[in-house]
Amino acid sequence: MTHFRPTSILAGLALATSVFAMNAHASDPTTPPVPPVFPAEGKIKYVARDSIEEFKALPEYHEPDWVTEKFVKTGKLPPVKDRLPKEPLVFKTGNMPDGTGVYGDTLRHVIGGRPEGWNYGAGQSQGWGGIDIGLSECLTRTAPLFQVEAKDTEPLPNLAKSWDWSPDGHKLTMHLIEGAKWSDGYPFNADDVMFYWDDEVVDPNVSPLNGATPETFGVGTTLKKIDDYTVEWTFKDAFPKQYLYAMAYGTFCPGPAHILKPQHPKYSKNTYEQFKNAFPPEYMNMPVMGAWVPVEYRPDDIIVMRRNPYYWKVDEKGNQLPYLNELHYKLSTWADRDVQAVAGSGDISNLEQPENFVASLKKAAQPDAPARLAFGPRLIGYNLRMNFSANGWGNPDERSQAIRELNRNEDFRKAVTMALDRKAIGDSLVKGPFTAIYPGGLSSGTSFYDRNSTVYYPFDLAGAKAELAKAGLKDTDGDGFVNFPAGTAGGKDVEVVLLVNNDYTTDKTLAEGVVGQMEKLGIRVVINALSGNQRDDANYSGRFDWMVQRNATELSSVVQNTEQLAPIGPRTSWDHRAPENGQVDLMPFEKDLVDIVNKFTSTQDNDKRAELMKQFQKVSTENVYNVGLTEYPGALIINKRFSNIPQGTPIFMFNWAEDSIIRERLWVAADKQGKYELFPQQLPGKPGASGPIN
Numbered sequence: 001m002t003h004f005r006p007t008s009i010l011a012g013l014a015l016a017t018s019v020f021a022m023n024a025h026a027s028d029p030t031t032p033p034v035p036p037v038f039p040a041e042g043k044i045k046y047v048a049r050d051s052i053e054e055f056k057a058l059p060e061y062h063e064p065d066w067v068t069e070k071f072v073k074t075g076k077l078p079p080v081k082d083r084l085p086k087e088p089l090v091f092k093t094g095n096m097p098d099g100t101g102v103y104g105d106t107l108r109h110v111i112g113g114r115p116e117g118w119n120y121g122a123g124q125s126q127g128w129g130g131i132d133i134g135l136s137e138c139l140t141r142t143a144p145l146f147q148v149e150a151k152d153t154e155p156l157p158n159l160a161k162s163w164d165w166s167p168d169g170h171k172l173t174m175h176l177i178e179g180a181k182w183s184d185g186y187p188f189n190a191d192d193v194m195f196y197w198d199d200e201v202v203d204p205n206v207s208p209l210n211g212a213t214p215e216t217f218g219v220g221t222t223l224k225k226i227d228d229y230t231v232e233w234t235f236k237d238a239f240p241k242q243y244l245y246a247m248a249y250g251t252f253c254p255g256p257a258h259i260l261k262p263q264h265p266k267y268s269k270n271t272y273e274q275f276k277n278a279f280p281p282e283y284m285n286m287p288v289m290g291a292w293v294p295v296e297y298r299p300d301d302i303i304v305m306r307r308n309p310y311y312w313k314v315d316e317k318g319n320q321l322p323y324l325n326e327l328h329y330k331l332s333t334w335a336d337r338d339v340q341a342v343a344g345s346g347d348i349s350n351l352e353q354p355e356n357f358v359a360s361l362k363k364a365a366q367p368d369a370p371a372r373l374a375f376g377p378r379l380i381g382y383n384l385r386m387n388f389s390a391n392g393w394g395n396p397d398e399r400s401q402a403i404r405e406l407n408r409n410e411d412f413r414k415a416v417t418m419a420l421d422r423k424a425i426g427d428s429l430v431k432g433p434f435t436a437i438y439p440g441g442l443s444s445g446t447s448f449y450d451r452n453s454t455v456y457y458p459f460d461l462a463g464a465k466a467e468l469a470k471a472g473l474k475d476t477d478g479d480g481f482v483n484f485p486a487g488t489a490g491g492k493d494v495e496v497v498l499l500v501n502n503d504y505t506t507d508k509t510l511a512e513g514v515v516g517q518m519e520k521l522g523i524r525v526v527i528n529a530l531s532g533n534q535r536d537d538a539n540y541s542g543r544f545d546w547m548v549q550r551n552a553t554e555l556s557s558v559v560q561n562t563e564q565l566a567p568i569g570p571r572t573s574w575d576h577r578a579p580e581n582g583q584v585d586l587m588p589f590e591k592d593l594v595d596i597v598n599k600f601t602s603t604q605d606n607d608k609r610a611e612l613m614k615q616f617q618k619v620s621t622e623n624v625y626n627v628g629l630t631e632y633p634g635a636l637i638i639n640k641r642f643s644n645i646p647q648g649t650p651i652f653m654f655n656w657a658e659d660s661i662i663r664e665r666l667w668v669a670a671d672k673q674g675k676y677e678l679f680p681q682q683l684p685g686k687p688g689a690s691g692p693i694n
Contacts, residue, residue: 035436044648101667112334130658143659169238215569344370376650377445381631392579394542440628
């Protein structure tokens, strides 16, 4: 990875305002300002999709010597060739920046999350920060696609090694990897896939962590088992290749049915709540298909994961992956993650908190700095989402219902977006050429972004107040805040509850900025700051008026989770879902968005797809579907001792950098390896047992 010195950036901090030349009081919609030049942005080296991996048998296989000596020769494990599939997934050497590696060492993460348990498919968080990505494997894989040209970005095979479409395009036959095993040695097959689909995704009483629903894979879609290594999808639309992206992390990552099924209410006397909580954080050695297995959990201290002896991926020399023996997740704060990565007491961080940019750049520029740092494109955006459901989602009270009716009023939305001084919002995070004005809609860093199709309502407080008056809102009691019309919510002040993630300083800073700027408009905003898991629960259940949300994959990659761009089904949208009756009360422009998204997912013509996203961007931003706040680049911080870091890795595009860098391929030269392993020469034990085994 290129090591950028921050000299040119720091020298330009005082000039930042010049790049936003614009008429601050022009009410007429226009295109957004051109983002400022950012010299430290890393450049991606593009490769062919088929140059990354393949499935094939190799003449011989290898593993760490200590595994052979302590576990194979003593009869505790079968030989490595018998633990691998018939045709393992092989990472190609030509796509490895530093080639095949050597075994040993530890990757030390620092995270601000806390694990709820290991039942990912039932909605439990593992604490984020890359833990779930290290444990879970999914039907397809998308994170490495950041290095593939847009025209070649079909998802990579993973648990599904290949797939075939029927001539009419309504059926998709997926061939699963044959002979792969869970980390406890139990065979992986179609039963695991079908349990996830039938008993977690389709079961209305279970909510997988990333909100997977049947509609995620297309309304009316079905899935059935053909044989142990074959499943068949049936789609309503022809050739909906878009849903291959929805089969990647984290929406189709099956868990171990042989462990989960006995706890499911359909097959036991458990309640759904008991099923969800059947595998608490203290439950160690949970079987996984990922490269590492959780073997140690100390509350508010650390999670330790050891190499999976049954991992089903190898390099071209036949070395079973991963190269790294151990992963650490120190349980601290998200801000501390950056600090420790820069200082060298942690090894990796997604530098996504702008408040830390300048200090991190200065530290990384020092000759003896332990970490290297590189920024990617502006793919981190924040927006203000409004709850558009007016027919019952979340069971709103009278005040909440009145707010939702306002959210559905175009004049009200325009008032809100025009009252936001986005330059000031960006500067509240960090001064300089880092942040850019973001009107909403697609991220400017995605290949589908078109500036000329983006409608931007410039900051104009007087114009915003005029729009508010058009929406029928006046300050009738003279306290500085507009009131609901008489007969609505008692004619009280318009008070909006703003949902925000309490785990991130950036989220809270942006929320406070919204509160202050809305006060000038005459709207009282009250912050409801919840931790990540609680905040997600409030979001998914519809218990919010507005929420500050960091852009998800659909706005940064477009081709992944595309169904979330609009309420095409009762549970696809972040901010407009249906109540129990399944009816989404679409506004006219939302119907247009739904139509555009459905056309996008059904066509394979790249030119048509690009044009459709231009239409989406115009309709979305013109109607203020989501209120953009600011956007900025992120930077990957990685300790210099690690090899095989792809050039220009974005911290978030198709997925987070923890997956984009393909951690199972990371290695550390023997002369650079540290003594960080807490459980050297040990492997995961039996499910539920405490700790690893010798």
